[in-house]
Amino acid sequence: MSTPPDGLPVYRVLTGPDDAAFCRRVSEAIGLGYALHGGPAVTFDGENVVVAQAVVWPTQS
Template identity: 65%
Template sequence: MTDQPPNGLPRYRLLTGPDDEKFCHRVSDALELGYRLYGSPAVTFDGDQVIAAQALLWRDEQS
């Protein structure tokens, strides 16, 4: 595994979006790239739907 994320992606990412299958796939895709979860997910209700957020950090060689 390299010490830098692929495709110029940042080392820290915060994924947000409706709490649905697409959001779960985005988080799963980031984990497959080599990111790791950072903290617990957060959710809120915007009046129409539940919005989720998940922070991710690039997994470096020391992790």
């Protein structure tokens, strides 16, 4: 597939609390064919650890 499914963008940043649901969202993106773009960014909002992970749709060369 040369483009992401369901009209999803080529570049996405997934964010959320560092929990199982966030990990599932990243895993689902990888399962669709996205690749991780760099490492995750992690911060603390005073109550929770919040994570951001960029994913990209691989381009055909």
